[in-house]
Amino acid sequence: MKLIVGLGNPGKKYLSTRHNVGYQWVAKLADKLEVTFRKEEKFYALCARIGQGEDSFWLFCPQTYMNESGKAVLAICNFYKIDPEQVIVIHDELDLPPGAIKLKMGGGLAGHNGLKDIATCLSTREFWRLRIGIGHPGDKSLVANYVLCPPFKEDNHKIQKSIISSFDIWPLLIQGNYQKAMLKLHTISIKK
Numbered sequence: 001m002k003l004i005v006g007l008g009n010p011g012k013k014y015l016s017t018r019h020n021v022g023y024q025w026v027a028k029l030a031d032k033l034e035v036t037f038r039k040e041e042k043f044y045a046l047c048a049r050i051g052q053g054e055d056s057f058w059l060f061c062p063q064t065y066m067n068e069s070g071k072a073v074l075a076i077c078n079f080y081k082i083d084p085e086q087v088i089v090i091h092d093e094l095d096l097p098p099g100a101i102k103l104k105m106g107g108g109l110a111g112h113n114g115l116k117d118i119a120t121c122l123s124t125r126e127f128w129r130l131r132i133g134i135g136h137p138g139d140k141s142l143v144a145n146y147v148l149c150p151p152f153k154e155d156n157h158k159i160q161k162s163i164i165s166s167f168d169i170w171p172l173l174i175q176g177n178y179q180k181a182m183l184k185l186h187t188i189s190i191k192k
Helices: 018-033 066-080 113-122 140-147 153-175 178-191
Strands: 003-006 038-040 045-050 057-062 087-093 101-105 128-133
Touching (some): 003 018, 003 066, 018 045, 018 057, 018 128, 018 153, 066 087, 101 178, 153 178
Parallel strands (some): 003 087, 087 128
16 A cells, blocks of 8 residues: 545535545544644645655545545655555545445546546546545535535534544555455444
């Protein structure tokens, strides 16, 4: 794993919205690892590099809007020669209930504009995703407003709790042991 991308929209007004749970996950990980983000104009992102040389990796929060996330991801991947399968994108997932988190490689984009743009810019869907459940408003016409609002109190509690629990798989992710990480994440979900 070379690039850990937290999806969201830039700016304080979006910080606590459902669409920004990817940002929240990466920010909490940065706190846990005691690293600070800096703005990198050439990558259109806030970045934190951990380690040196071959063992280094990036925490990465694009500062483009969600539907242009691919521009930022492509910029850093091209510069550091990071392959798509070395990328994990952390994002909100309408198809999972609040508090559920799933890890997967590739697959569908579920109408997620950030994922769509990344897949288009990288010319592949074959990158890892850590999907953080935010629930669905019930009607497709309500989705745009739903993702740009903060979660309800109870839902937010479940989401934040699942983010913290998911850090148990962090050592496995960084080692590239994805099968074990998926199994452990599934076990964590069952225990909740």
